[in-house]
Amino acid sequence: MEKTLTTKITILLLLSLTSHRVMALDWNELKSAALSSAPALKSAKADLESSEAGVESAKASFYPRVNSSLTASRAVDTDINKSSNSYAAALSLEQSIYASGRDQAQLSAAKASQNATTATLRASSVALRASLRKAWNNALYLQDLAKITLRNITRRESNYQIVSLRYSGGRENKGSLLKTEATTLQSKLTSEQAASRAILAKGDLAVIAGRDVADGETLTGDLKSTETVVSKTSNQNPTITASELKLTAAEESLKSAKARYLPEVSLSAAARKSATPDLPLHDPVYSAGLTLTVPLFNPATSADVRSAAARTTSAAVALAQAKTTQDQKIKTARSEYEFSVKNLEISKKSYEASKLQAEVSRQRYTLGLMGFQDWDAFENDFIRSELDVLQSEKDVADTLATYQEAIGMTLEEGP
Numbered sequence: 001m002e003k004t005l006t007t008k009i010t011i012l013l014l015l016s017l018t019s020h021r022v023m024a025l026d027w028n029e030l031k032s033a034a035l036s037s038a039p040a041l042k043s044a045k046a047d048l049e050s051s052e053a054g055v056e057s058a059k060a061s062f063y064p065r066v067n068s069s070l071t072a073s074r075a076v077d078t079d080i081n082k083s084s085n086s087y088a089a090a091l092s093l094e095q096s097i098y099a100s101g102r103d104q105a106q107l108s109a110a111k112a113s114q115n116a117t118t119a120t121l122r123a124s125s126v127a128l129r130a131s132l133r134k135a136w137n138n139a140l141y142l143q144d145l146a147k148i149t150l151r152n153i154t155r156r157e158s159n160y161q162i163v164s165l166r167y168s169g170g171r172e173n174k175g176s177l178l179k180t181e182a183t184t185l186q187s188k189l190t191s192e193q194a195a196s197r198a199i200l201a202k203g204d205l206a207v208i209a210g211r212d213v214a215d216g217e218t219l220t221g222d223l224k225s226t227e228t229v230v231s232k233t234s235n236q237n238p239t240i241t242a243s244e245l246k247l248t249a250a251e252e253s254l255k256s257a258k259a260r261y262l263p264e265v266s267l268s269a270a271a272r273k274s275a276t277p278d279l280p281l282h283d284p285v286y287s288a289g290l291t292l293t294v295p296l297f298n299p300a301t302s303a304d305v306r307s308a309a310a311r312t313t314s315a316a317v318a319l320a321q322a323k324t325t326q327d328q329k330i331k332t333a334r335s336e337y338e339f340s341v342k343n344l345e346i347s348k349k350s351y352e353a354s355k356l357q358a359e360v361s362r363q364r365y366t367l368g369l370m371g372f373q374d375w376d377a378f379e380n381d382f383i384r385s386e387l388d389v390l391q392s393e394k395d396v397a398d399t400l401a402t403y404q405e406a407i408g409m410t411l412e413e414g415p
Contacts, residue, residue: 023217027136030209031411034132037210044117044124051110051117058110061103064095088274095267097290102259109252116245122238122410130405132208137397139201140223144390146198149191152383156184159379162366176372183376223393237408243322247315254308260301264293326406333403340399344392351385358382 035041071088096103163180166172202213269288295301357378365375 033211034209092270105256112249119242125410129411133401142198337399354385
């Protein structure tokens with residue numbers, strides 16, 4: 001059993017820890033890969049391209065519309081049993097002169113929608129940074145955990161040898177020996193599990209970043225390097241900006257819908273030339289006109305206005321809710337970050353104390369000046385305190401990432 005566990009642990013750790021001379025991955029490289037390949041950003045960029053096209057479409061209403069047509073017809077006179085062919089070509093132009101502000105409102109709505117999509121792209125970058133950073137923190141944590149648990153195996157095996165010698169000399173009972181043996185086996189299983197989870201965590205990174213992360217690729221960096229001072233980034237999260245611009249777009253769409261109740265003036269001009277077999281080319285016919293259109297009754301217009309008004313109300317409520325929610329998120333995230341920093345300091349002090357107690361208790365137990373139960377308690381406390389420090393470092397890194405997400409730090413802006 002011990003040989004099997006040791007073999008598995010060695011293989012896993014060789015894959016996840018000792019191949020750094022061949023392959024290594026740091027945070028900046030992973031971030032660059034995510035900026036170019038992350039599925040979340042690709043989708044948001046495609047939405048932005050669509051909204052940019054929408055602005056160009058809205059601008060088209062300010063330009064003249066030019067059309068051409070070609071017509072070929074055949075007429076048959078049954079009374080005299082004679083047929084004739086005719087041909088015509090025409091070129092027409094139409095220009096809107098006045099649309100009661102509808103075209104301008106449509107353009108303003110399209111531009112606001114484009115800006116909202118740009119803000120949404122930034123919001124996607126904010127969310128991507130937070131999720132990628134936390135996945136990175138988790139992968140680093142598990143990589144470090146695998147190293148610590150591997151060291152713990154050596155410590156547990158050394159403890160087993162000490163207890164075994166005392167048992168052989170009749171100075172320790174069999175229960176203590178069996179418990180130490182079980183603790184040693186458990187430490188090997190824990191180490192195997194940590195190494196396996198470290199490999200799986202790299203898969204999570206690959207999914208988020210859109211970049212393959214090999215099992216043997218070692219992550220360079222440590223959790224302590226993420227303990228940076230919280231930047232003074234504006235609290236204006238792009239999610240709020242997007243909500244504000246969506247409200248603007250809805251208001252402009254409502255103006256455009258209401259403008260359909262008002263008159264519209266347009267200018268048109270055309271040139272037409274026709275021909276028949278008898279008269280190959282007729283003289284061109286030119287025409288020009290000014291058209292005033294006054295809407296009298298159109299049920300669709302009323303429905304469009306009600307729909308636009310409802311969307312405006314919905315956008316206003318969503319904006320108010322987003323501001324309230326975001327303010328609370330910032331306060332909560334900042335508080336959690338500050339508490340995690342304090343907790344890390346306590347964990348470090350506890351670790352130093354446990355380390356000293358473990359050294360003293362080991363010497364006293366070896367000399368027969370301390371019982372097994374007391375010594376075992378000090379040993380377990382020391383091992384647990386080291387893991388607590390690692391967990392506290394991860395908590396600081398995670399809560400910092402959450403706070404930076406709340407204040408709107410994008411993947412491009414953040415460290």
